Structure formats: structure tokens, C-alpha cells
Amino acid sequence: MSGVTSSAEDVRWNLSELAANADDVRTEWTELVERTTAFAGRYRGRIAELDAAGLRGLLDEADVLAQDASRLGVYGSSRVNMDAADVEANDLATFARDRASEVENELVFVDLEWIALDDGPADALLASPELAGYAHKLRVLREEKPYVLTEPEEQALNARRPAVSAWSALHDRQVATLEIPFDAGEGETPHSVNVLLSYMYSPNRDLRRAGLEALYTGLEPRVEVLASCYDALVGDRLALDRVRGFADPMEPTNMLNELDAETVEAMLAATAESYGIGRRWFTAKAGLLGLDRLELWDQYAPVGEGREFPWGEAAEIVDASFARFSPRLAEIFRACVDAGHVDAAPRAGKASGAYCTTVSKSVLPFVLMNYTGRFRDVVTLAHEFGHATHGALALERQTYRSHRTGIAMAEVPSTFAQLIADDYLVELEPDEATRRALVVDRLEQAMAAIFRQVVLARFERRAYALRAEGRTLTPERLSEIWIEENAAYYGDAVALPDGYRLGWSYIPHFIHVRFYTYAYSFAHLVALLLYGRYHEDPDSFVPLYLEFLATGGAASPAALVAPFGLDLHAKDTWRSAFEQVERLLDEAEAAYA
Numbered sequence: 390m391s392g393v394t395s396s397a398e399d400v401r402w403n404l405s406e407l408a409a410n411a412d413d414v415r416t417e418w419t420e421l422v423e424r425t426t427a428f429a430g431r432y433r434g435r436i437a438e439l440d441a442a443g444l445r446g447l448l449d450e451a452d453v454l455a456q457d458a459s460r461l462g463v464y465g466s467s468r469v470n471m472d473a474a475d476v477e478a479n480d481l482a483t484f485a486r487d488r489a490s491e492v493e494n495e496l497v498f499v500d501l502e503w504i505a506l507d508d509g510p511a512d513a514l515l516a517s518p519e520l521a522g523y524a525h526k527l528r529v530l531r532e533e534k535p536y537v538l539t540e541p542e543e544q545a546l547n548a549r550r551p552a553v554s555a556w557s558a559l560h561d562r563q564v565a566t567l568e569i570p571f572d573a574g575e576g577e578t579p580h581s582v583n584v585l586l587s588y589m590y591s592p593n594r595d596l597r598r599a600g601l602e603a604l605y606t607g608l609e610p611r612v613e614v615l616a617s618c619y620d621a622l623v624g625d626r627l628a629l630d631r632v633r634g635f636a637d638p639m640e641p642t643n644m645l646n647e648l649d650a651e652t653v654e655a656m657l658a659a660t661a662e663s664y665g666i667g668r669r670w671f672t673a674k675a676g677l678l679g680l681d682r683l684e685l686w687d688q689y690a691p692v693g694e695g696r697e698f699p700w701g702e703a704a705e706i707v708d709a710s711f712a713r714f715s716p717r718l719a720e721i722f723r724a725c726v727d728a729g730h731v732d733a734a735p736r737a738g739k740a741s742g743a744y745c746t747t748v749s750k751s752v753l754p755f756v757l758m759n760y761t762g763r764f765r766d767v768v769t770l771a772h773e774f775g776h777a778t779h780g781a782l783a784l785e786r787q788t789y790r791s792h793r794t795g796i797a798m799a800e801v802p803s804t805f806a807q808l809i810a811d812d813y814l815v816e817l818e819p820d821e822a823t824r825r826a827l828v829v830d831r832l833e834q835a836m837a838a839i840f841r842q843v844v845l846a847r848f849e850r851r852a853y854a855l856r857a858e859g860r861t862l863t864p865e866r867l868s869e870i871w872i873e874e875n876a877a878y879y880g881d882a883v884a885l886p887d888g889y890r891l892g893w894s895y896i897p898h899f900i901h902v903r904f905y906t907y908a909y910s911f912a913h914l915v916a917l918l919l920y921g922r923y924h925e926d927p928d929s930f931v932p933l934y935l936e937f938l939a940t941g942g943a944a945s946p947a948a949l950v951a952p953f954g955l956d957l958h959a960k961d962t963w964r965s966a967f968e969q970v971e972r973l974l975d976e977a978e979a980a981y982a
């Protein structure tokens with residue numbers, strides 16, 4: 390692996406496998422639109438006439454078109470994400486967005502005509518061996534059928550979309566344009582919500598407290614508008630649910646996640662039952678920080694400092710921790726590094742954060758991150774390569790249409806990869822302080838993903854229930870249920886400041902995708918359950934896990950985890966996941982004993 394010896398600055402994307410240059414990409418987009426139009430011309434209005442082999446031929450062709458669109462799209466967005474100031478790349482991205490939506494529009498008929506088929510012929514097609522590689526995704530599409538209205542009704546609903554999205558746009562703008570005057574030690578300057586929140590990770594307690602108090606003071610004047618936006622959106626969603634026939638406001642999200650209400654219910658209930666694990670850690674953490682009790686602003690305070698990790702060491706850790714799990718995963722990691730599919734170091738103009746994108750059956754995934762040498766960056770590298778190995782193995786085995794899972798399952802392999810990299814780090818790390826920081830970080834990441842996201846989902850559920858009873862979602866009502874749901878988690882272990890009653894007001898998930906957050910809890914818990922199985926019996930676990938990765942999105946979450954003996958309907962399954970969380974807590978407490 391050539392990347393090991395270089396510094397993070399030398400580890401950059403090489404996009405040549407995607408396309409030679411921007412001009413070629415434009416030409417290819419234009420050709421792709423023509424090819425798609427020709428394809429649609431041959432098949433539109435004919436899906437009901439096709440036999441299994443005919444439908445298979447159509448889907449294979451559509452798969453090729455979708456992969457070309459993906460490859461060209463990734464070239465354009467990657468150029469922009471490498472350098473936001475690249476004028477040629479920005480022009481190309483605009484051009485590509487328009488072409489991509491033309492391609493998409495030309496292909497919409499495939500799904501619509503498939504859904505329109507009667508159950509009899511559709512079931513016969515689904516049972517045929519020719520369509521095995523597409524069957525699951527085709528079946529999932531048909532589950533929408535009972536909720537789809539007539540074409541003129543759907544068109545009318547579509548036509549009012551801009552008016553509805555004006556509410557979320559207004560909410561976004563109210564939060565994004567907030568400039569809160571704050572002095573972080575170098576004189577008073579305007580602060581955004583995110584910068585104030587980032588101070589919660591500072592070792593300086595005064596800064597954490599003052600930052601959070603400034604945030605709530607800054608939100609206060611906008612809270613009426615923020616609540617009105619939320620009220621309008623919740624009211625609209627409930628009205629549409631009635632028109633479409635959804636009985637519960639969580640149902641549309643559960644469908645996206647391919648989870649039934651019973652599973653989600655069992656997971657939420659088991660999590661709320663286990664809130665005490667979180668409180669036990671908060672109490673222990675107060676002791677470590679020399680405090681009687683945590684205040685909310687101490688929640689994410691660092692309890693220790695980890696050492697620096699040069700890029701070469703990080704790559705070796707991911708390589709070695711993957712290799713000892715399965716050589717196949719390490720092979721994919723090295724192949725991606727060697728092919729220039731990793732962009733590691735932060736640079737001016739480069740996108741922030743980290744992500745992994747899959748491309749096609751013939752091109753390995755691409756990973757972007759902002760490596761700065763902290764241990765958390767090593768864990769992030771492992772996380773993104775959990776996604777990349779999942780994508781690579783699923784694309785090797787499945788059709789392009791079937792490779793991707795819903796959000797709830799997508800974060801399972803990344804979380805699992807994080808856990809095995811953490812194991813390796815904790816076992817071999819010679820520096821005591823770093824090892825302690827690692828075990829605390831692993832516990833706190835689990836708590837943030839599992840407990841916190843369930844608190845948010847339970848708050849949303851109560852908001853929808855209030856609105857369904859015909860009550861307006863005023864700031865006072867939202868604050869009341871927000872504090873109640875948070876107090877159920879934090880209890881006496883963490884003091885909540887008065888301003889925290891406005892904590893609901895700036896959270897984007899509530900506005901954009903309802904009940905989005907429980908998918909994180911779900912994924913983290915499933916990853917911990919798998920991790921528990923792995924430690925019980927590594928030899929029989931590993932081949933099953935590789936099979937799980939290679940299945941991609943070609944099976945439901947329940948079917949994906951069944952080979953591991955996990956029944957997602959059973960509350961006991963979820964309870965046993967919390968034994969893993971408790972183990973992480975014991976480990977963190979033992980590190981400081």
C-alpha cells in the first residue's frame with residue numbers, strides 16, 4: 390500500500406477512473422441523455438406486456454444507464470468537494486444536475502409502471518429466477534402501492550410542493566442566518582449556531598457554559614417563527630397521511646427503513662428502559678471532572694487527551710484491524726488507497742466532514758475525510774471504510790439497483806468497522822492517556838447515537854400526537870414536551886439549564902425528514918449486537934458477516950440479520966444490545982479506576 394509511507398497531504402483523489410476531464414464528462418452526459426431517451430422510447434407503456442426475461446433485459450439496461458449517471462455525477466461532485474473555488478467544476482456540477490434530472494425523469498416510468506401492475510402478474514414475475522437479482526427492491530416498491538393516489542391527485546400534490554417547502558426553507562434560513570455576538574476569548578464576534586455548539590467539546594468549562602447560554606439567548610427572538618414553521622409542516626404531513634391512508638405518523642419513515650412498527654417500537658422501548666446506563670456514566674464523568682454533578686454543557690467535555698497519529702500509522706491501524714477480522718476487507722481498503730480513492734487531508738476549499746460514495750460495479754468507492762491526526766480521525770477512517778467495504782462487496786455480488794440498503798442498515802457496517810478498529814487500538818495502544826480517551830470516546834459515541842437520538846424521536850412522536858389532537862405547536866408546548874423527554878434521559882445526573890427549553894428549535898432533522906434520527910440508534914444497536922456475536926464465536930461469525938455485506942440491499946433488514954440469530958421484533962434482542970453498551974461503560978470506568 391503506497392499510501393502508508395506518505396503524509397495525509399499526499400493522499401488525494403485521482404478521478405481518472407471516472408473520466409478524463411470536464412469536457413469529456415459534458416459530452417458523455419449529452420450522450421447519456423440521448424441513450425436514456427431512446428431506452429424510454431423502446432419501453433415506455435410496455436412494461437405490462439413483458440415476460441420475466443423481457444423485464445430482466447429492461448432492468449439490466451436501466452442499471453447500466455444508472456451506473457453511467459452515477460459515475461459522471463460522482464466526477465462532478467468530487468471535483469467540487471475537492472475545491473469549492475474550482476470554476477470549471479462548479480459549471481460542470483450545474484450542467485450535471487440538469488442532465489441528471491433529465492435522465493431521472495426519463496426513467497421514472499419504470500417504477501411507476503411496475504407499481505401499476507396487478508398483484509397476480511407482479512407476483513408471478515417476482516417468483517421467476519430471471520428476476521432474482523432485482524426481486525427484493527421490486528417488492529419494496531410495490532409496498533407503496535396502497536398509498537399512491539390517482540395521477541391527477543399526485544400531480545396536484547406535487548404542484549403545491551414549493552409552497553410546503555417554503556416552510557422548511559424559512560426554518561433553515563432563520564437558523565443559518567443567526568449571528569450571535571460572543572467572545573470566545575479573542576474579542577466579541579458574530580457566531581453561528583454550529584460554532585457555538587462546537588465549544589461543547591472544549592476542555593474550558595467557562596467557554597462551554599457561556600457558549601451554550603449565548604446560543605439560547607440568541608435563539609429566543611426567533612423561536613416563534615421556528616415553532617410556526619414546525620407546526621405548519623407537522624400539520625401538513627398529518628393531513629397528507631390522512632389522504633394517503635397512513636394510520637401512524639411514523640409509518641412513512643418506517644417504510645423507507647424497511648422496518649415494521651413492532652420492530653421500531655421494541656427498539657425505542659428497550660432504549661428508554663436503558664436510559665439508566667447513560668446516567669451512570671454521567672455520574673461517573675462528573676467524578677472524573679471533579680464536579681458534584683454534570684451541567685448540560687459538560688456532557689461532551691473531554692476527560693483526557695489522546696496522542697497524535699500520523700497518517701501512515703492510521704492507515705496501518707485500519708489495514709491491520711480489518712485484516713485480522715478478514716483479509717478480504719483489508720484488501721479492499723488497500724486497493725482503494727492505491728487507486729487514489731481516498732482524499733485525506735483538510736485543505737482550503739475542500740468539503741468538511743467525511744463521507745464515502747459508491748460509484749458502479751466496475752469502480753471502487755471513493756472516501757473523503759479531513760485527517761488531522763487525532764485518534765478520532767483514525768476511527769473516522771475505519772468508519773468510512775466500513776461503508777466502502779460494504780459498497781464494494783455488495784456491488785461485486787448484486788445488481789446496481791440492489792446494492793444499497795436503507796439508512797437504518799447503511800450505518801451498521803460503518804459502526805461495526807469502528808468497533809473492530811477501536812478494539813485493535815485499545816489493545817495495542819502503548820500510551821495510557823490515549824487508551825483511556827479511546828474507551829471513553831467509544832462509550833460516548835454509542836450514547837450519543839443511541840440514547841440521544843431516541844430522545845429526539847420520542848419528542849417528535851409527542852409533537853405529532855399533540856398536533857393530531859388539534860393543538861397548535863406553540864413554543865411553550867414544544868418546550869414542555871422537550872424538557873419532559875430530556876429529563877426522562879438525563880434524570881438527576883445532569884442539570885438542564887433554563888435555556889435548554891429551546892433545545893428543540895434549531896434541529897434540522899425535525900424539519901426535513903420526520904423520525905429520521907431513530908435510524909442511528911437502530912444501526913448502532915445492531916452493530917453492537919453483531920459485535921457481541923463476533924466475540925462469542927469469531928470463526929463462524931466472519932463468513933456470515935461477509936455474506937451480510939455482499940447481500941447489500943437485496944434483502945430486508947430482518948432477513949439480513951436473521952442468519953446471526955437476531956429477531957428484531959423481540960424486545961429481548963434489544964435488551965441484550967444494552968449489555969454491550971454496559972460493557973463499554975464498565976471498560977470506561979475501569980480505565981480510570
Ligand SMILES: [Zn+2]
Pocket residue numbers: 772776800803
Ligand atoms: Zn456513516
